[in-house]
Amino acid sequence: MCTYNTVITELNGSAKGPSSKWFHVDHATVYYDHPVHAMAGHALNIDIADPSAGPGQRVALELTAESARALVQAIEDALAAVPPEIIAAG
Amino acid sequence: MTDTITARTVTIGSRDGTDIEAYLATADDAGRRGGVVVIHHMPGYDRSTKEITRRFAELGYDAICPNLYWRQAPGAEPSDAAAAVRAQGGVDDSQLLDDVAGAAAYLRGQEWSNGKVGVIGYCSGGRQSVLAACHLDLDAAVDCYGALVVGTPPPESNRPNLVTDLPSLGCPLLGLFGNEDRSPTPALVDELDQRLDDLGKPHEFHRYDGAGHGFFSPDRPSYSVSAANDGWERIETFYGTHLS
Numbered sequence: 201m202c203t204y205n206t207v208i209t210e211l212n213g214s215a216k217g218p219s220s221k222w223f224h225v226d227h228a229t230v231y232y233d234h235p236v237h238a239m240a241g242h243a244l245n246i247d248i249a250d251p252s253a254g255p256g257q258r259v260a261l262e263l264t265a266e267s268a269r270a271l272v273q274a275i276e277d278a279l280a281a282v283p284p285e286i287i288a289a290g
Numbered sequence: 291m292t293d294t295i296t297a298r299t300v301t302i303g304s305r306d307g308t309d310i311e312a313y314l315a316t317a318d319d320a321g322r323r324g325g326v327v328v329i330h331h332m333p334g335y336d337r338s339t340k341e342i343t344r345r346f347a348e349l350g351y352d353a354i355c356p357n358l359y360w361r362q363a364p365g366a367e368p369s370d371a372a373a374a375v376r377a378q379g380g381v382d383d384s385q386l387l388d389d390v391a392g393a394a395a396y397l398r399g400q401e402w403s404n405g406k407v408g409v410i411g412y413c414s415g416g417r418q419s420v421l422a423a424c425h426l427d428l429d430a431a432v433d434c435y436g437a438l439v440v441g442t443p444p445p446e447s448n449r450p451n452l453v454t455d456l457p458s459l460g461c462p463l464l465g466l467f468g469n470e471d472r473s474p475t476p477a478l479v480d481e482l483d484q485r486l487d488d489l490g491k492p493h494e495f496h497r498y499d500g501a502g503h504g505f506f507s508p509d510r511p512s513y514s515v516s517a518a519n520d521g522w523e524r525i526e527t528f529y530g531t532h533l534s
Contacts (some may be wrong), residue, residue: 205446229377236369255366255374
């Protein structure tokens with residue numbers, strides 16, 4: 201089905217996207233719906249983008265629900281392993 | 291049926307006065323003919339939808355697919371356009387009606403038009419096909435597994451169902467559904483069938499065991515050969531009856 205459900209979150213960082221160029225990103229769009237490329241009926245899709253540079257300026261991920269949860273856990277684990285003072289220092 | 295078709299990108303006027311891109315496929319030697327508006331699915335104005343549009347030309351129709359994402363993402367690669375539009379909340383129903391109305395008018399203005407125009411949509415486009423048939427001057431509509439036509443939309447959805455629109459359905463409706471689909475479920479297809487019966491609206495539903503959502507999509511794992519083949523035959527017969 202088309203879920204229509206879309207979650208948008210603000211970000212502050214960089215991504216490497218089209219033409220292997222780095223660019224600043226300020227938000228991510230997250231939704232569970234039909235993927236374009238992944239071999240699944242539905243996928244957890246993430247678009248990390250800079251809309252000010254046009255629709256093509258994005259990094260796109262299409263993940264199975266299981267692998268999306270694994271990615272979330274990996275991010276949490278990586279952050280948990282960092283001393284708080286280092287995170288605070290930026 | 292013809293092997294001689296012409297396909298190209300054109301600019302059409304939406305009903306609201308905006309010029310938008312569309313993909314036009316015409317049957318070159320079919321004589322006087324009907325037209326078909328193809329509504330692309332949420333992943334966009336993509337190759338598979340253009341293949342569908344060309345197939346209708348092979349069947350002897352003038353077919354057109356308006357790019358519903360042109361306003362927000364002109365010239366963008368289809369998946370990029372789909373992502374950009376999704377981030378902005380998607381295509382609202384009023385724009386959809388404007389674009390389909392513009393596409394239908396464009397088809398009726400073609401040299402060989404017989405004045406009859408049908409509409410077809412898949413997935414999100416299935417709901418939009420029903421919506422268009424409730425509000426526009428059309429001669430036949432096909433809903434391929436459209437969700438949110440009836441039933442209670444999930445809380446996060448920003449689209450209403452079409453229950454209050456159905457009394458305005460103005461043309462025959464062909465519905466094609468997979469019995470393994472979860473949206474719409476077979477129970478929701480039953481509900482739509484019953485509502486149309488109660489309203490006295492002409493409709494014809496076909497439902498396929500072993501097929502789920504998206505069974506017409508040859509480039510996706512949901513593709514079902516048997517359901518898609520039978521579905522295409524049903525569409526050909528339905529349009530042959532109502533667009534001739």
